[in-house]
Amino acid sequence: MHVWKYWRWETMPEHGLLRTIYRWRVRVTLIFVILAVVLAEPKLWTILAGVGLTVIGLLFRTWASGHLEKEKKLTTSGPYRYMRNPLYFGNLLIGLGIVIGCQSWWILGCAFVVFGIFYPAIILAEKKKMEELFPEEYAQYKRHVPLFFPSYFSTFPRQKLQFKGSFFKNNRESRAIIGSAIFWLILTAKLIF
Numbered sequence: 001m002h003v004w005k006y007w008r009w010e011t012m013p014e015h016g017l018l019r020t021i022y023r024w025r026v027r028v029t030l031i032f033v034i035l036a037v038v039l040a041e042p043k044l045w046t047i048l049a050g051v052g053l054t055v056i057g058l059l060f061r062t063w064a065s066g067h068l069e070k071e072k073k074l075t076t077s078g079p080y081r082y083m084r085n086p087l088y089f090g091n092l093l094i095g096l097g098i099v100i101g102c103q104s105w106w107i108l109g110c111a112f113v114v115f116g117i118f119y120p121a122i123i124l125a126e127k128k129k130m131e132e133l134f135p136e137e138y139a140q141y142k143r144h145v146p147l148f149f150p151s152y153f154s155t156f157p158r159q160k161l162q163f164k165g166s167f168f169k170n171n172r173e174s175r176a177i178i179g180s181a182i183f184w185l186i187l188t189a190k191l192i193f
Contacts, residue, residue, distance in 0.1 A: 021121040029091075032107075032114050033098070033183060040102035042191045047184070050101025054180050057093030060086055065173040066163035074134040076141055077159035082150040084141070085123055089148060092119075094180065101187055123147065 042050075060079060064086035067078035079086035092115060099111050127147075130138045144156040168174075 018121050018125070021118055022125045025118055025122050028114060028118055032095075032110050033179075035110055036098050036102050036104075036107050037183070037186055037190070039104045039106045040187055040190060041104055042101055042187050043103060044191065046103045047101050047188055047191060050097040050099075050187075051184055053097030053100060054094050054184065057090040057095075057097060058177055058180060060090030060093060061176055062168065062173055063163065064090065065171040066165065066168040067161060068171055069167055070171065071129075071133060074130065074137045074141060076145075076156060077161035078163060079150070081145065081156050081158065082152060082154050084145050084147050085126070086150070088119055088123060089150065094176075098183070101184070 064079045067080060068075050068087075079089075083089055095111050095115060099108050127142075141156065145151075145154055
């Protein structure tokens with residue numbers, strides 16, 4: 001099975017709505033962040049709390065991306081030993097940080113839409129992709145590791161693989177760090193001015 005076809009959407013969901021949701025995932029997140037800046041009513045304490053949650057989310061994403069070799073092998077080391085979607089769990093923490101930092105009911109509602117509609121579809125599409133790429137390995141993996149929320153009591157065998165900076169670089173995780181820093185700088189400027 002040729003990996004490149006996943007990037008051409010040949011194996012993505014054929015149903016219009018699921019496919020549209022998957023394709024729009026990054027754009028919708030960007031719209032959410034722009035709305036957050038516009039609608040935010042931050043206070044100093046909400047920014048500090050939001051930055052704290054964002055940092056924890058970014059640490060999860062960094063840890064995960066340093067173990068992730070996309071579509072070359074099934075990643076089961078690092079945070080993938082405790083949950084199947086640590087990048088998305090990190091996104092949830094970042095999103096909660098944004099909601100707290102903005103102190104806006106509108107942003108809370110937008111977050112429910114993004115994380116309640118888009119992320120289940122994204123996770124389903126990723127699950128299907130892993131089942132096609134690594135059918136036997138993924139079947140065993142999903143029996144032992146929870147889908148989304150981490151479990152410290154994972155029964156999946158421990159891997160000796162270490163965090164690799166080259167994986168972090170190849171996964172371009174620095175974009176999430178830079179984007180988060182820019183967001184919090186803008187929100188802080190909105191508070192000050």
